[in-house]
Amino acid sequence: MTEEQPPYPTRPPTEDPPATPPPPAGPATAPGTPVPGQFPGWSKGATPPPGGYQPPHLPYPPPGYPGFVPPPPILPRNGTGLAALILGVVAASISWTVFLSPLAVFLGLLAVAFGLIGAGRAKRGAATNRPAALGGLWSGVGGAVIGVALTVVLVVRILTLIGVETAAGSDYLAEPGEEVVFEDGLAVRMNEPRRVHDNEIELTVNVTNGSDDSVEVFDDSIRALVNGTEVESHLVYQVARNIEDLPPGESRSVAFRIAVERGARDLGIDYAPGGDYEYAYWQLPLPGSGEPDGPPDDERPEDEDPPGASLDV
Incomplete structure (x- = not known):
């Protein structure tokens, strides 16, 4: 700028800049009411929404304004x-x-x-x-x-299940009265099945403890097959259960009832005398479907031992 140039080329230097007019006086506002221009989105003459003004950049009205609702509490993640x-x-x-x-x-x-x-x-x-x-x-x-x-x-x-020592029950199917001996000396014999009802037979299993220790024989397991078809487990049940261990040198008989269809002739038995024993296998002939071979339990004489009674040796 030179000395010849005025400070404002488009305006005479003696004139003052125009004064800014004051804003027009408006009606008085109640305390707490937002003032136009105070928040984004608010314009003169706009009607606040019901419940109070909510700024567009806030999810809830600020505290102190009408319609303020506190945010929901954060529940513990227990x-x-x-x-x-x-x-x-x-x-x-x-x-x-x-x-x-x-x-x-x-x-x-x-x-x-x-x-x-x-x-x-x-x-x-x-x-x-x-x-x-x-x-x-x-x-x-x-x-x-x-x-x-x-x-x-x-x-x-x-x-490490205890296996069958004899050929009977392992190499070939044992027959009625044939003794099956396990590796610890426990011996098992099965009698011929007898028919107690037209569609049910009873099988007696004799267990002798030939070992030096007591044996748990109350958790024995049995599977029955009639004419090659396995009988459902709920149709094979034990008549009497003795939950005591079998001492050395003693014997015990256990009776099972098995549902058998009429006309069936062959009965296959897989039997394990305890949870620590392998299965041994028998093939037994089934009695005919005529009259029962013996009286039911409720008609058994009082002096006759019921199925499942212990045998003394």
Whole structure:
């Protein structure tokens, strides 16, 4: 700029800039009512929505304005900790059962995982049941450890079943009265089936403990096949069950009832005297479908031993 140029070439230097007119006076507003231009989206003459003005960039009206509704409370996420506690208690309860020990291991591992998640949520403040999560975690650890130990016992027990020592019952099907001896000295004999009803026969199994230790024979297992077709398990049942162990040198008889169709002639039996024994196999002739071979239990004389009674040797 030179000395000859005026400071404002388009305006005389003696004139002042026009003054900004004051805003027109409007009606008085009530306290708390938003002023036009205070929030985005508000224009002069616009009618506030019912319940008060809500700024478009806020999900809720600011506190202090009409229609303000507080946001819903955030509930604690306690489900994972509760699940860990339930799974841990169940795992610890069934871990002492040999046959359910694999399930205890699985549930125990789930309890540990849920317990870690629940404890982490409680540490961050998202959950309030940290004791339940930790309880489920540690009970799951205990159940899993015990379950692993008993699962090993179960596997060893399954893989080391006591086999049949004699050829009868293993190499060929044993016949009525033929003795089947297992590797520990336990001997089993089966009598010829007798018909107690037109469609039911009774089979007596005699077990003698020739070993040096007591044997658990109350958890025996039997499968019946009539004319080559397996009989459903609910149609084969034990008449009398003795849950006591069989001492060395003693014998015991167990009676089974088997549903048999009319005209059937062949009866195949797979029998294991205990949970630690393999199955031995018999082929027995079936009586005819005429009159029963003996009286039913309710008509048996009082001095006659019922099926399933112990035999003295």
